[in-house]
Structures are given as C-alpha cells and as structure tokens.
Amino acid sequence: MHVVDLATTTRRELNQQLHALAADTNDTHWRIDNPEGQHALVAGLDAPVTVEIMGHAGYYCAGMNKLATVIIGGNAGVGVAENMMSGTVHVKGDASQSAGATAHGGLLIIDGDASARCGISMKGVDIVVKGSIGPMSAFMAQSGTIVVLGDAGEALGDSIYEARLFVRGEVKSLGSDCIEKEMRPEHKQGLRKLLQDAGVSEEVSVDEFRRYGSARQLYNFHVDNAAAY
Amino acid sequence: MDAENIPQTLPRMSATFDPHSLAEIRRAAATGIYDIRGGGTKRKLPHFDDLLFLGASVSRYPLEGYREKCATDVWLGTRFAKKPIHLKIPVTIAGMSFGALSGQAKEALGRGATIAGTSTTTGDGGMTPEERGQSETLVYQYLPSRYGMNPDDLRKADAIEVVVGQGAKPGGGGMLLGQKISDRVAAMRNLPMGIDQRSACRHPDWTGPDDLEIKIEELREITDWEKPIYVKVGATRPYYDVALAVKSGADVVVLDGMQGGTAATQDVFIEHVGIPILAAIRPAVQALQDLGMHRKVQLIVSGGIRNGADVAKALALGADAVAIGTAALVALGDNDPVHEAEYQAMGTTAGAYDDWHEGRDPAGITTQDPALASRLDPVVAGRRLANYLSVLTLEAQTIARACGKSHLHNLEPEDLVALSIEAAAMARVPLAGTDWIPGGQGL
Ligand SMILES: Cc1cc2nc3c(=O)[nH]c(=O)nc-3n(C[C@H](O)[C@H](O)[C@H](O)COP(=O)(O)O)c2cc1C
Numbered sequence: 001m002h003v004v005d006l007a008t009t010t011r012r013e014l015n016q017q018l019h020a021l022a023a024d025t026n027d028t029h030w031r032i033d034n035p036e037g038q039h040a041l042v043a044g045l046d047a048p049v050t051v052e053i054m055g056h057a058g059y060y061c062a063g064m065n066k067l068a069t070v071i072i073g074g075n076a077g078v079g080v081a082e083n084m085m086s087g088t089v090h091v092k093g094d095a096s097q098s099a100g101a102t103a104h105g106g107l108l109i110i111d112g113d114a115s116a117r118c119g120i121s122m123k124g125v126d127i128v129v130k131g132s133i134g135p136m137s138a139f140m141a142q143s144g145t146i147v148v149l150g151d152a153g154e155a156l157g158d159s160i161y162e163a164r165l166f167v168r169g170e171v172k173s174l175g176s177d178c179i180e181k182e183m184r185p186e187h188k189q190g191l192r193k194l195l196q197d198a199g200v201s202e203e204v205s206v207d208e209f210r211r212y213g214s215a216r217q218l219y220n221f222h223v224d225n226a227a228a229y
Numbered sequence: 230m231d232a233e234n235i236p237q238t239l240p241r242m243s244a245t246f247d248p249h250s251l252a253e254i255r256r257a258a259a260t261g262i263y264d265i266r267g268g269g270t271k272r273k274l275p276h277f278d279d280l281l282f283l284g285a286s287v288s289r290y291p292l293e294g295y296r297e298k299c300a301t302d303v304w305l306g307t308r309f310a311k312k313p314i315h316l317k318i319p320v321t322i323a324g325m326s327f328g329a330l331s332g333q334a335k336e337a338l339g340r341g342a343t344i345a346g347t348s349t350t351t352g353d354g355g356m357t358p359e360e361r362g363q364s365e366t367l368v369y370q371y372l373p374s375r376y377g378m379n380p381d382d383l384r385k386a387d388a389i390e391v392v393v394g395q396g397a398k399p400g401g402g403g404m405l406l407g408q409k410i411s412d413r414v415a416a417m418r419n420l421p422m423g424i425d426q427r428s429a430c431r432h433p434d435w436t437g438p439d440d441l442e443i444k445i446e447e448l449r450e451i452t453d454w455e456k457p458i459y460v461k462v463g464a465t466r467p468y469y470d471v472a473l474a475v476k477s478g479a480d481v482v483v484l485d486g487m488q489g490g491t492a493a494t495q496d497v498f499i500e501h502v503g504i505p506i507l508a509a510i511r512p513a514v515q516a517l518q519d520l521g522m523h524r525k526v527q528l529i530v531s532g533g534i535r536n537g538a539d540v541a542k543a544l545a546l547g548a549d550a551v552a553i554g555t556a557a558l559v560a561l562g563d564n565d566p567v568h569e570a571e572y573q574a575m576g577t578t579a580g581a582y583d584d585w586h587e588g589r590d591p592a593g594i595t596t597q598d599p600a601l602a603s604r605l606d607p608v609v610a611g612r613r614l615a616n617y618l619s620v621l622t623l624e625a626q627t628i629a630r631a632c633g634k635s636h637l638h639n640l641e642p643e644d645l646v647a648l649s650i651e652a653a654a655m656a657r658v659p660l661a662g663t664d665w666i667p668g669g670q671g672l
C-alpha cells in the first residue's frame with residue numbers, strides 16, 4: 001500500500017505520480033490521506049489500481065477515469081467521475097451536481113444522494129445511487145443506465161436518448177420525451193446485475209423498480225419538413 | 230393632358246420588404262419552420278474592409294519588400310503550459326467538426342495546415358485518426374456536448390480549446406441533422422443513426438467563471454500542465470468575457486465574431502445574435518491590457534477573415550493570431566463554380582450554397598455521403614489550402630513592411646484609419662483624414 005498524505009504532498013505531485021504508473025504496475029493500492037476537499041484529485045487515471053481517498057473530495061474527483069477503482073470515503077463535489085471511460089468510482093457519502101456527467105463507461109456507485117443533473121449527457125456509464133437524485137438528472141442521457149434506490153427530482157430524463165433509468169421511489173416529474181416503460185425480463189436481468197455490482201442485491205428486489213426511457217418523439221425534428229430545414 | 234401622356238409610376242420594390250424578406254415570409258407560411266443553414270452572416274456588416282493602413286512616408290520608414298525580414302511566427306500558451314505552441318504563421322484553422330465535414334475534408338485541413346506550419350482544430354464529435362495523423366499541431370475542442378470526448382485523445386492533442394460559444398450562434402448549441410449521421414458519426418457520438426443530433430449549449434458540469442476555473446484546473450491536471458488551454462467565446466460582451474476567461478486561467482482566448490461560419494444553425498440566429506469581429510477586438514484587447522495580460526494571454530480572433538489585409542488588420546488591432554473556417558473550406562473547393570450544374574439542380578448557385586446540413590455538398594466537404602466525400606482528394610485539397618495560407622501570410626507581410634514593421638506583431642492601431650464613422654468607433658481608430666475617433670475609449 002502506497003500512502004500519500006496531502007497535508008505534505010501537493011495534488012500536482014500526487015496526480016503526476018499516478019499518471020506515471022504503467023499498466024502493469026505493482027503499486028496497485030494507494031491511500032490518500034487529508035484530501036480536504038481538493039479539486040481534480042486523482043483525475044485522469046489510466047491504470048488498474050485502487051485508490052482510496054480518506055475523506056471528502058472537491059470538484060471532478062476521478063474525472064475521466066480509465067481502469068482504476070477509486071473509493072471516496074466522504075462526499076464528492078461537482079462532476080465526480082465526469083467522462084469516466086472505465087473502472088469504478090465509489091462515493092461513500094453524497095455527491096454534488098453532475099455526478100457521472102458524460103461518462104462513457106465504468107460503474108459509479110453513490111451510497112448517499114446525488115444532486116441535480118446526475119448522469120447528464122451520459123454516454124454509456126452505469127450509475128447506481130443508493131439514495132435519491134436531484135432535478136434534471138439524466139438530461140440528454142445518451143446511453144448507459146442509472147439505478148436509483150430512492151427518489152428522482154423534477155424533469156427526470158429530459159430530452160433523453162437511449163439511456164435506461166430505473167427508479168425505486170418516486171419520480172417528481174418526467175422531462176420532455178421521457179416516459180415510463182415496461183419492465184421486461186431483459187431489463188430485470190440487467191438491473192439485477194447492477195444491483196449485485198453495487199452490493200445491494202440482498203437489500204432490494206428488481207420488482208420494486210420502475211423503468212423510464214425515451215419516447216423517441218424528439219429524435220427527428222418535424223420529420224415532415226426534413227428536406228426544408 | 231390626354232391620358233396616354235401621363236407618366237407611369239414605376240413598380241417599386243420596398244427596401245424593407247425586399248425580395249429576400251418576402252420569399253422568407255412565404256416560405257415560413259408554407260412550411261411552419263424556420264430556415265436552417267450553414268455559413269456565416271450574409272448581410273453587409275462593418276468589417277475590416279472599412280479600415281485602411283497608413284503606409285510609411287516621411288515620418289515613418291518602410292522595410293524593403295522581399296529583402297528585409299518581416300517575421301510571422303507566434304507563440305501560443307506561454308502563460309501556464311509547459312509545452313506552448315510555436316506556429317510559423319499567425320493564421321490557424323478553426324474548429325470544424327467531423328460530422329459537419331467529411332473525413333477527407335478534415336484530413337485535407339490537417340495536411341494544409343501542417344505544410345504551412347500552423348495548427349488545425351477538431352470540433353464537435355471528437356478527434357479522427359485521419360486528422361491527428363495529418364496535423365502536426367492539433368487543438369482538441371472540449372465542447373458542451375462532449376461527443377467523442379475521450380482522455381486518450383485529450384492526451385494526444387497539442388492544445389485544448391474549451392468552447393463556450395461561437396460567433397455564428399453565441400448562446401446556442403449545435404445541430405447535425407439526421408441526413409449526416411452516418412454509422413461512423415453515430416458511433417463516435419454514441420447516438421442512434423439517422424436521428425437529428427443536438428449539441429448542448431451549456432457545459433454539463435460547470436456554470437460560470439468560478440466553475441470554469443476549476444474545470445481548467447482539472448484539464449491541466451489530467452494533462453500534467455503540458456498543454457495550452459484556450460477558451461473560445463462568441464463575440465457578444467468581449468471585454469467581460471475575455472476578462473473572465475483570463476481570470477479562469479486560460480492561456481489563450483479565441484474570440485469569434487458574428488461573421489463566423491457554422492455547420493448549421495437557424496438563419497435568424499446567424500444574422501441577429503452577436504457582434505461583428507471589428508467591434509469586438511478592441512474591447513478584448515483592452516481587457517487584456519487592463520489585466521496586464523496583453524501578449525501574455527494570447528488572443529486569436531476569427532469571423533470573416535478572407536485575405537492578408539484582414540489578417541494584418543486583426544493583428545494591428547491587437548490580436549496575436551487569427552483563425553479561419555469558411556475561407557479554409559473555400560480553399561479546399563467549397564462553393565467552387567466547377568460544380569455549378571449541381572448547385573443549380575439544388576436551386577442555388579456557386580457562392581450561395583449553404584445547405585451544408587443536408588449533406589449533399591457536390592464538393593465533398595460538408596457531407597458524410599461516401600460517394601460525394603470521395604470527390605475530395607485530401608492531398609490535392611491540402612496543397613490548395615497550404616497555398617492559400619501562404620498567400621495570406623505574404624499579403625500580411627507586404628502590408629507590415631510598408632508600415633515599417635519587422636514582425637507582424639509590431640503592427641498597431643496607429644497604423645490604421647477608418648473609412649466610416651461606424652468602423653472608426655468600433656475599431657477605435659480615427660476616421661481617415663481626421664483625428665476623430667467617435668465614441669468613448671471605454672467599453
Ligand atoms: C462547417 C463548419 C463547422 C464548424 N464547427 C465548429 C465546431 O465544431 N466547433 C466550433 O467551436 N466552431 C465550429 N465552427 C466555427 C469555426 O470554428 C469558426 O469559429 C468560424 O468558422 C470562423 O469564422 P469564418 O468561418 O468566417 O472564418 C464551424 C464552422 C464551420 C464553417
């Protein structure tokens with residue numbers, strides 16, 4: 001285990017050390033002490049290592065993550081795991097706005113709540129929120145899955161494309177072009193897998209969730225007039 | 230007087246309800262939808278043509294044309310980046326998306342820019358291997374949509390441009406209509422094929438200058454503080470936008486005037502939102518000067534740059550470099566009269582063709598149709614672009630030498646006068662033959 005104390009090491013030094021890791025590094029386990037809410041911590045990782053942050057993180061923690069597993073002991077600021085490509089980011093506390101924004105892959109687990117715009121413009125990531133998510137979540141969400149054990153705020157899935165949303169609690173309102181959809185066996189199967197990955201398959205059953213997705217009515221703007229645009 | 234000899238009132242067209250306005254009313258009435266098109270503003274605006282250089286005379290010495298050196302190079306990103314960019318000429322190729330443009334066109338832009346010693350820029354939709362491969366210096370755009378955004382490409386780029394807005398549509402997002410969403414474009418953008426794709430107008434994970442500062446910090450951390458970070462804004466409130474971009478930590482500010490082209494936007498947006506680049510440069514430079522950052526944070530301006538005189542005028546007003554979009558496409562072969570028969574068949578004519586969003590470009594540039602795109606030979610087209618860039622530079626040097634400057638960057642507002650009161654006020658140079666600069670010297 002490699003321990004970096006941010007009380008004595010700068011964020012720049014930490015990130016640089018992590019970026020220098022080779023894909024087959026033996027330094028696979030890192031612990032970061034005293035994060036004190038600094039921004040852009042462990043952003044841009046590109047190696048299969050596990051990094052545990054012992055406290056709160058600021059904006060864009062684990063931004064653009066590839067391959068790495070990042071565990072945030074406390075809360076995470078705006079844009080945690082934004083544009084993640086692969087790997088896992090696990091927030092033990094709550095997450096601020098735009099959690100998992102535009103992320104292409106990997107798994108983002110939030111044990112607490114996530115604020116507004118969770119999964120905005122997501123492009124393939126899987127997000128499991130054990131608490132609730134704020135308004136305008138999954139705005140223009142392109143693909144991937146959001147699973148919410150609690151409730152969802154206003155305008156869920158506004159202008160959504162092909163992403164799948166599973167909410168166990170209440171949805172305050174659906175955004176434009178987002179509708180409730182039938183839960184077919186394949187959806188339940190995918191959901192079950194994600195609940196397992198997030199370690200909550202014992203606590204909740206897939207039958208408690210409802211599925212939401214795109215009505216696909218906004219996909220082609222006034223299609224009758226397409227040639228005249 | 231007999232009735233036959235009464236002079237007839239000639240039919241008179243209204244200047245207000247001119248043929249274009251009338252046709253647009255009828256088109257709107259028939260279709261119920263606004264007009265979407267590519268390109269920039271088409272109406273006449275105060276522009277660089279309204280400025281003139283005062284060559285050297287008794288009070289100033291010229292430099293010998295063809296003999297005495299007039300340098301043209303520019304450094305970009307010297308503020309924070311460990312690896313700033315050094316270009317041979319102060320004319321860069323603006324960001325234009327793969328999707329809007331064919332793969333061949335993107336490759337040609339890279340080839341031409343590389344021969345000329347300048348940079349090219351990706352666009353909405355991400356980086357293609359063709360353009361990375363052919364561009365010695367490639368700027369990677371970081372846009373609200375984040376289509377195709379990927380950290381490997383970010384690390385492969387030579388600079389990063391955070392796009393806040395564009396001159397053609399400040400405050401607007403992008404659109405790429407279904408006709409152009411081919412398999413490849415759809416896959417790069419992670420969207421179903423054939424749908425109308427809208428690019429967001431706001432970034433998904435930051436709002437306002439305080440957040441932008443942290444976003445830039447993140448981009449720097451991810452790329453280990455190596456790459457210059459540009460911030461691109463459409464010209465609207467240039468003094469404040471430039472000041473805030475500097476405050477947010479930009480190395481370079483890209484300022485795009487309303488003449489700037491776009492791949493596709495509502496005509497009403499193109500023609501009525503934003504200000505001409507002529508009016509935007511001085512307030513932008515003033516913001517840099519007020520912050521003690523002129524020449525430390527570099528300013529790239531764009532929007533309607535056509536020739537070396539435009540380049541020289543933009544630099545004289547205080548820009549460090551310019552960017553070209555439309556002119557580069559024309560150099561590749563866009564709107565070339567050789568395709569006139571095909572333009573006619575589409576109800577338009579060479580020079581006016583702007584339905585770039587439909588993807589039927591006979592020149593093979595603004596299309597994803599493989600047959601049309603294959604008409605553009607990237608090597609030949611790249612050579613044409615390089616020639617054109619060389620002429621822009623030679624022309625700008627000609628003017629600079631006549632003004633006695635040994636570097637294009639030594640051109641200054643004092644070398645200029647204006648032909649119209651509007652241009653004098655906007656560019657803050659005197660009306661020709663007077664010492665009158667109308668308007669305030671402030672914002
Ligand atoms: C076909 C086309 C596509 C464009 N795509 C983008 C884009 O993806 N991102 C962007 O910031 N600007 C885009 N622009 C705007 C250019 O980057 C640039 O601001 C503009 O073209 C400059 O003005 P000019 O065309 O008069 O030279 C595009 C312009 C054109 C003509």
